[in-house]
Amino acid sequence: MSLILGYVATLLVTFFTYNIFVIGLNIQFGYAGILNFTVITFMAFGAYFYAVFVMPHADNSSQIFYILGLHWPWPLAMLAGIVASGALGYLIGLIALKRLRSDYLAIVTLATGTLVYGLFGNNNKLFDGWSGLFNVNQPFQSVATNHPNQFSWIFVVFSGLIMVVVWLFANRLYASPLGRSMRAIREDQDVVDSFGKNSFKFRMMAMVIGSLIVGIGGVLTIQYIGALSPAGWTTGETFVVWAALLVGGRANNLGAILGSLLVAVVFNEATRYIPQVPSHPNLIPNLRNMIIGSLVILSIWFRPQGVFPERKASFLEVPLVDKYAQGFPGDEPDSALSPAASEA
Amino acid sequence: MPKSILEVKGVKLAFGGVHAIDDCSFHIEEGTITALIGPNGAGKSTMVNVISGTYRPDEGHVIFDGKDVTRLPNYVRAQHGLLRTFQISREFANMTVLENLLVVRQGQTGESLFGALFRAKRWHAQTRELVAEANEILNTFGLYRLRNEYAGNLSGGQKRLVELSRAVMAKPRLLLLDEPMAGVTPALIERLGNHIVELNTELGITFVLVEHNLEVVEKICSRVVVMALGKQLADGTLAELRSNQEVIDAYLGGGAHERVGS
Secondary structure, three states: OHHHHHHHHHHHHHHHHHHHHHHHHHHHHHHOOOOOOOHHHHHHHHHHHHHHHHOOOOOHHHOOOEOOOOOOOHHHHHHHHHHHHHHHHHHHHHHHOOOOOHHHHHHHHHHHHHHHHHHHHHOHHHHOHHHOEOOOOOOOOOOOOOOHHHHHHHHHHHHHHHHHHHHHHHHHHHHOHHHHHHHHHHHOHHHHHHOOOOHHHHHHHHHHHHHHHHHHHHHHHHHHHOOEOHHHHOHHHHHHHHHHHHHHOOOOHHHHHHHHHHHHHHHHHHHHHOOOEOOEOOHHHHHHHHHHHHHHHHHHHHOOOOOOOOOOOOOOOOOOOOOOOOOOOOOOOOOOOOHHHHHO | OOOEEEEEEEEEEEEOOEEEEEEEEEEEEOOOEEEEEOOOOOOHHHHHHHHHOOOOOOEEEEEEOOEEOOOOOHHHHHHOOEEEOOOOOOOOOOOEHHHHHHHHOOOOHHHOHHHHHHOHHHHHHHHHHHHHHHHHHHHHOOOHHHOOOEHHHOOHHHHHHHHHHHHHHOOOOEEEEEOOOOOOOHHHHHHHHHHHHHHHHHHOOEEEEEOOOHHHHHHHOOEEEEEEOOEEEEEEOHHHHHOOHHHHHHHHOOOHHHHHHO
């Protein structure tokens, strides 16, 4: 029983953190149209920086090296991790957002991710190289001493609360004039500029806000697991987040929830617990990627907008008397506005 | 003497070896509707891009409302009231017609992050006012019933009307229209023309039209600036220009092919 409870708690935390990743990506891609192909690097940034701020100074005799080691209290370290992730988003934005868009921007993000991956992996003085950081201080340890599940369930509530805050934030942003401007940039950046709005500023905002939110998810991940190595944030993980957003529905945070439940929890996490086939140790992970890939193909084929498409905006309004109500558009034989006439 | 709202002084712009604009100067008077005509390749669209700030000229100045805006980026010029539309309709396709209009208004409280998050009451109230205002504009243009339709689903002619009503929503002082009548049926051309005249007389918006349809130009424009080979060739009313030999050679009389070939 306690094993099942622990398992359910882990699945819930995974669901909540992935949901936070997907909402972060949704703000970048679904709102502002920024193709960020290295979502998981921001997660790693948040996680690693949380770790080095919260852990005590590295003990050189143990042959484990990492920078800083400030031993801050965990809420402060959490903030530091989130800010670090946002700072990476700002840096990429400075380099790429001013001049590049769509595919070219995607290439820059992908390249940055690969660069960071190689740098963090090969340089064992930064975050202990390929072996990664472990024994990272977890929050709530002083209150959760009786049973391992106690920590897990406290953390379910903690991450759930954060997810709710992120969700409310993202929805308010979407409905606000700021979100509307971001969506207009997604549609046509030059037009937004020509109407007196600095599209670079809005895109940078979306980039940084999205990075901060993904960073929150990263901090939660390492707080829960207590360890992270580069094997945990390979490029493939980015596409799990992307798959969740595309299947669930971009520019709709309800889609983000459904997508992260389906892709990240049901297909990605639950299949980790299928027993291994001894003769083919990679069978299950490969199968998992194939299933997620086909899910994306199927959803783009049959429902390109995702399960929950972007909702049409509606406003409270006082109805007007339609000046053209009578006999429009079909009143004149060569009506100016009938689709057939104006398509020519 | 009427005040000139826009002055283009000695603008030069080359793309590699092509001198798209070669020492061009003219001015636009406030409150008028002026046409910018000329043969293909005369540099009209490039001029629109220079005036609106998409391109920066190699030499020369663009002066809007007494202020040198040559070095200002396009969005700052737009904030001063210098707006443009594009040769092809560029609506925000996956947003409703109403949203297309709401986006473009400047200075909304909810456009800063702080405002969006913590001043929801205020921007909700603003949005309600803007919706009412936008609906009035849409009603004038006959788009009211389509207000909750995705702009991308409209027909070509309707998209033209969305472009114009969206520009009106942004409260321009000078509006550059880059071939507003391109690909539009005769009936709608007349309606668009009437709308432009109405906006000019009622709201005092100054218009500059790049236009090939000389009938329209004759009907609604009080003054015409002719460009050829990147230079300003002549200006005046269309009737005056019809007797100008240079203009006839370059454009009206069909001598254009010789110049293109030379």
